[in-house]
Amino acid sequence: MAMDQYLNHPYLVPIVGSIVLVLVLISLAFVFLKQKPRQTTLLILGTTDAGKTSLFTQLYHGQTRPTVTSMKENEGTFEAHNKKYDLVDVPGHQRLRYRYTDYLPVTRAIIFVVDSTTLARQVRFVAEYLYDVLAQKQVQSNHIPVLVACNKCDLITALPKEKIQQRLEEEINRLRTTRTAALEQQASEGDEEQEAYLGYEGEPFKFEHLENVVHFETLSARKSVTELENWILEL
Ligand SMILES: Nc1nc2c(ncn2[C@@H]2O[C@H](COP(=O)(O)OP(=O)(O)OP(=O)(O)O)[C@@H](O)[C@H]2O)c(=O)[nH]1
Numbered sequence: 001m002a003m004d005q006y007l008n009h010p011y012l013v014p015i016v017g018s019i020v021l022v023l024v025l026i027s028l029a030f031v032f033l034k035q036k037p038r039q040t041t042l043l044i045l046g047t048t049d050a051g052k053t054s055l056f057t058q059l060y061h062g063q064t065r066p067t068v069t070s071m072k073e074n075e076g077t078f079e080a081h082n083k084k085y086d087l088v089d090v091p092g093h094q095r096l097r098y099r100y101t102d103y104l105p106v107t108r109a110i111i112f113v114v115d116s117t118t119l120a121r122q123v124r125f126v127a128e129y130l131y132d133v134l135a136q137k138q139v140q141s142n143h144i145p146v147l148v149a150c151n152k153c154d155l156i157t158a159l160p161k162e163k164i165q166q167r168l169e170e171e172i173n174r175l176r177t178t179r180t181a182a183l184e185q186q187a188s189e190g191d192e193e194q195e196a197y198l199g200y201e202g203e204p205f206k207f208e209h210l211e212n213v214v215h216f217e218t219l220s221a222r223k224s225v226t227e228l229e230n231w232i233l234e235l
């Protein structure tokens, strides 16, 4: 009898309806709040003069244009085969280049551009920047793929990509010793560790030891970026 009384209560439907509605709204809020930011950004990084803006204009406009040293990020899009990515070309200038970390939460992949004609002379400088990028916790934990774009292959002084990979591995190996020593010092002083350890301890550094894929490709922003476009489309 008591049950019938409840079931026939005139406010039963509105009350139950409101409770269900509130529960649905709470679950929807959870779903939306828990969603990760969409990772659709391709970050174009590298030291100054490597050819980042030239590659950016090739991908964005489908052609090269004369460039000047960038003092701020260039933003655009790359669209092909129903895929659309946001492009961010970060200036190589020493004081501006580290802004790239702001974009890491939305980064799908990194294109790290090197000038193949000057790498032999600038290997230390290039390796320091690449080390910083690879040692970012987000790059390792999100397994962000990196394409090392060995640019300016149209010039006869360009080093082959195998040589560039080897030189960078040797230099990163050297840097790892000094940087991990500095980090251990920091850790003992109580600072939280910021960098991931690159590669395997006790073994010479190799890109294939990393959590994320690092791929080397030869190209020319002046001539053709087909290899780069194919790599992007396979992401
Ligand atoms: N020969 C040749 N020259 C290139 C190529 N790519 C870029 N360059 C030239 O290299 C110079 C630097 O190119 P940018 O694209 O401005 O270099 P960047 O990496 O954007 O440099 P910052 O903005 O200073 O960080 C320009 O004179 C380009 O024309 C290439 O594939 N081949």
Ligand SMILES: [Mg+2]
Pocket: 052, 053, 054, 067, 068, 069, 070, 091, 092
């Ligand atoms: Mg530029």
